[in-house]
Amino acid sequence: MNKGVLIIISGPSGSGKGTVVKALPPEEGYALSISVTTRAPREGEVDGRDYFFRTEEEFARMRDNDELLEHILFVGHNYGTPKFYMEQKINEGKNVVLEIEVNGALQVKEKYPDSVLVFLIPPTWDELKRRLIGRGTEDLNTIERRIKRAQDEITLIEQYDYLVINDEVENAVDRIGTIIAAEQLKPKRSMNAINLFKGAVN
Amino acid sequence: MNKGVLIIISGPSGSGKGTVVKALPPEEGYALSISVTTRAPREGEVDGRDYFFRTEEEFARMRDNDELLEHILFVGHNYGTPKFYMEQKINEGKNVVLEIEVNGALQVKEKYPDSVLVFLIPPTWDELKRRLIGRGTEDLNTIERRIKRAQDEITLIEQYDYLVINDEVENAVDRIGTIIAAEQLKPKRSMNAINLFKGAVN
Numbered sequence: 001m002n003k004g005v006l007i008i009i010s011g012p013s014g015s016g017k018g019t020v021v022k023a024l025p026p027e028e029g030y031a032l033s034i035s036v037t038t039r040a041p042r043e044g045e046v047d048g049r050d051y052f053f054r055t056e057e058e059f060a061r062m063r064d065n066d067e068l069l070e071h072i073l074f075v076g077h078n079y080g081t082p083k084f085y086m087e088q089k090i091n092e093g094k095n096v097v098l099e100i101e102v103n104g105a106l107q108v109k110e111k112y113p114d115s116v117l118v119f120l121i122p123p124t125w126d127e128l129k130r131r132l133i134g135r136g137t138e139d140l141n142t143i144e145r146r147i148k149r150a151q152d153e154i155t156l157i158e159q160y161d162y163l164v165i166n167d168e169v170e171n172a173v174d175r176i177g178t179i180i181a182a183e184q185l186k187p188k189r190s191m192n193a194i195n196l197f198k199g200a201v202n
Numbered sequence: 203m204n205k206g207v208l209i210i211i212s213g214p215s216g217s218g219k220g221t222v223v224k225a226l227p228p229e230e231g232y233a234l235s236i237s238v239t240t241r242a243p244r245e246g247e248v249d250g251r252d253y254f255f256r257t258e259e260e261f262a263r264m265r266d267n268d269e270l271l272e273h274i275l276f277v278g279h280n281y282g283t284p285k286f287y288m289e290q291k292i293n294e295g296k297n298v299v300l301e302i303e304v305n306g307a308l309q310v311k312e313k314y315p316d317s318v319l320v321f322l323i324p325p326t327w328d329e330l331k332r333r334l335i336g337r338g339t340e341d342l343n344t345i346e347r348r349i350k351r352a353q354d355e356i357t358l359i360e361q362y363d364y365l366v367i368n369d370e371v372e373n374a375v376d377r378i379g380t381i382i383a384a385e386q387l388k389p390k391r392s393m394n395a396i397n398l399f400k401g402a403v404n
Contacts, residue, residue, distance in 0.1 A: 119389070157396055162387040165395065175387060182384030185364045185377060187321070193367065194359055 002190065004029065004090040005183050006112060007176065008098045010105035011120035012150030014131040016166045020120060021099045023169050024176065031094040034085055036062065039077035052082060070100070070107040081108065095180055102153040109159075116183055118176060119160040123167040204392065206231065206292040207385050208314060209378065210300045212307035213322035214352030216333040218368045222322060223301045225371050226378065233296040236287055238264065241279035254284060272302070272309040283310065297382050304355040311361075318385055320378060321362040325369040 009017050024030040036052045038059050047053045054062070059078045062068055071080030081098060089096045098108065098115075109117050122128045128150060132143045157163060162179050166172040183189060211219050226232040238254045240261050249255045256264070261280045264270055273282030283300060291298045300310065304321075311319050324330045330352060334345045359365060364381050368374040385391060 154396070157389050160389055162384070163389045163392045163396065164387060178380055178383045179387060181377075181380045182364070185366060185381060187359050187362055187365045190365045194356070194365065 001093050002184055002192065004031075004092070004094040004096060005180055005189070006086055006090060006096045006098065006108075006115040007180060008100060008105045008108055008115055008117050009120060009176070010100055010102050010118065010160075011166075012102070012128065012153050013146045014128045014150065015120040015122055016131070016169065016172070017099050017120055019169055020166060020172045020176070021097055023173050024097055025173075028177065029093065029095050031089045031096050033081055033096050033098040036068065036080045036082045037077060038079075052085070069098075069111050070104045072104065083112075086112075102156055106156065106159060114188070116162070116179065117160040118162045118164050118179065119157050120164050120166050120172065121154070123165055203295045204386055204394065206233075206294070206296040206298060207382055207391070208288055208292060208298045208300065208310075208317040209382060210302060210307045210310055210317055210319050211322060211378075212302055212304050212320065212362075213368075214304070214330065214355050215348045216330045216352065217322040217324055218333070218371065218374070219301050219322055221371055222368060222374045222378070223299055225375050226299055227375075230379065231295065231297050233291045233298050235283055235298050235300040238270070238282045238284050239279060240281075254287070271300075271313050272306045274306065285314075288314075304358055308358065308361060316390070318364070318381065319362040320364045320366050320381065321359050322366050322368050322374065323356070325367055 009021050011017055021032070034048070034050070034052060036054050036059060038054060038056050041047065041051070041053050045051065045053075056078070059071075059080065062082065063071055063078075063080065067083050068080035069083055069086065071078060073079075081100070081104075086096045086098075098105075100108065102119075105117055109115055122131060129143075129147060132138070132146055138146075162175075164172050164175045164179075187194065211223050213219055223234065236250070236252070236254060238256050238261060240256060240258050243249065243253070243255050247253065247255075258280070261273075261282065264284065265273055265280075265282065269285050270282035271285055271288065273280060275281075283302070283306075288298045288300075300307075300317075302310065307319055311317055324333060331345075331349060334340070334348055340348075364377075366374050366377045366381075389396065
């Protein structure tokens, strides 16, 4: 059995990352990455399912021991992506999905070059704006700040492995499936097959 | 429209390159590369369909002007892969297929880094031997030389972009289709979409 792939789904706010990630079928071997956080569990949240809940001391130890692929401080709480869970799932053959903003994505790629970076964009710029405004949850200032940020983020696209246009969620899901199938054909992911083949030479 | 991809199908003698290449459906946008040669046309061979037939002087000029992706001398005749035909087809959106032995494949990749290198292998080493022997056209010395050569070639696999196991021809064809679909999602091949998106920012 081949190992799974760490697939990082990123892209500007309004690209539809969250919706696409939720639509990736678990029966096709996808497993969502689970974050470590220092914030308290909310009603109904389960440790090891929604988050790994850790104390500030435990979090600091993980960070200092290089056990996190990336981490951020967000409104007073620490969040991070633990390596151990990703590695465990990948060894089980699962494709681990990490949804993350653009800067975090590039950090993870640096720490784990075998990961696959996917940049998600809506089909047009107007559609991106429409989605941001359509949410109705943010004031115009916030929307303008997000648009400005998306303009900056799009310039980083050449550092990504793949560009997926999110015109329809099911198309984006299909494209991500194609990417994973092709990635599994890279020699570095097929060393088992190669070594078996080489071994049989003797 | 995206440009096509130059896809190089290579692998040891007995890997089934020729059969797989013939099975790639033209209606899915594949176009076979056509070689330049200095040998005389055989009965029924058509210039520009089977080969581009050229004089020694014309061939030398093409080679010296760097108009060939690779070239070899084989039993007194020159053969080469012309850039112009590949570029024309790729600009038409065709996926140009080049079937070539391993050393030639690596030469082409060096000259044209946007090409996609596929290493084809049979499912097992025993199957490779079986296929070489089963041809019944070569003496045991030749077969042993080919097996030795395959052992050397397999060590170059890490320089390839993809490894395709040719267990069944239709599986190999499907895998090559997946590779091309994923390659078309790489940012470097989607600059049109990216520039359109960026342009729409203003």
